[in-house]
Amino acid sequence: MRSWLTAHGQACERAIKRLISQPVGTALSVLVIGIAIALPLGLYALFTNVTAAAGRVNTDPNINVYLALNASEAEARDIEKRLRAMPGVQSVRFVSREAALAQMKQVANLADLLASLEYNPLPHALSIQPRSSDPESLAALRKDFSALPKVEYVVMDFEWAQKLKRFASFAERMVLLLGLVLALAVVFVTGNTIRLQILTQKDEIEVSQLIGATKRFVRRPFMYFGAIQGLLAGLVALAAVMGFIAWAGGEVQALTASYGAEFGLRSPSLETGLVVALSAGLLGWLGAFISVWIYLHTAEKS
């Protein structure tokens, strides 16, 4: 156990020395890998922010039934009763045309414009919550509601929210795909860096093997090299994304606020940061392993 730890300590020390001995090369490789990681990480951060915002939107099915303008309140109340009696309906809320106008004046700050109207243009409305969100049941309900007297329009206003959810789900898959592609890129970039390292240390590998080094011994410092390089690149990517969010977050918040929405960009959590840095280290380790394996395998054959 002690010699195992000594061997790993020495390999790690050699890897760090190699990284330090080529500061420019190391910095360039770390930057290239860091940028490759920053892209999916940035998209992931954006995606989680959008998903969190979408989560705050009510996507429960809701059907609004608008009556004709000439429908009286008594007729509207009668329709409300008929709706309540339907088996597919869970609840019904009646919104009178007067209440709708008052609400509109408050919410949309359109008091002056609405006050100038000669008559109330809003109809009586009924807001219905169905028992099922199954599309077929909803379509059947829409047909039944439309057949009622004095019903002008039937609107299902949750469809956009469902579309947003579907888009978020699609975006999640795209981020995952991009992440996988760029993870492969990280493996290849690290592999290529290690390949160049191997070429500069070809003599050392040959001599080491002649005097008793196992393949594991040869591989170890390169794998530490790849892992440390990956870890540093992961930290660079995190710093880049957090820096961007800090720089642009305020502007995004101000922009969305001007549209009456509340949306702010948040930096990746500490947990996410750790996962990203460790994953990048793991990818670097994998790239190094593949590169050294190919070299040793080819050298052995030749």
Next chain:
Amino acid sequence: MIAFSNTVKRYANGFEALKGISLTIEKSEIVAITGRSGAGKSTLLKLAAGIEQASQGTVMVNGQNVSQLKEAGLAVMRRNLGLVFQDHKLLFDRNVFENVALPLSIAAFSRGEIGKRVRAALDKVGLLNREKSNPIALSGGEQQRLCIARAIVNRPSILIADEPTGNLDQEYADTIMTLFKSFNQVGVTVLLSTHDEAGIAQLNCRRIALDNGKLAT
């Protein structure tokens, strides 16, 4: 002990470097392999060191059949051998100390133990005052002594040297042969290939002559 039994080495291009060699080198013996270039001397030493594998027959080193050893077994076996190469195989991006320390790093010795053993090995070959030098700054004889220091730092039971005096003038060659003799006197088995008749006379050892892949005597 090293034992070759009806050993044949055939390369991929069909060339037979060794054609059924059988010989035994006893523990603590010193043996000089002689012969013209292409006689099979280097191949014989490579087989003993596990660098090449026999095509037929067996090669036993310290009771182990080299042909049957897997990668890890071969590596462990080589750590118990001291290998000296004609072209030294030194690392010029490391200093003298670090070159000698390499086998000990491979065997995962502690830093303290590495320091002690490396200095002891350098002292034996007379290079203690050059430990911080780059090997490129050493003369041919010093480079060969450095290679010997690296070979003995692990305290091997067998030293295998391929033409250790090949590129050296007589004075340096004598120094190298004296070193081999001193290691043999403390029980190390020495197997070397050489053209150096004066060196063989100095060692006063058994000579095995090879001719075209076969034993000549």
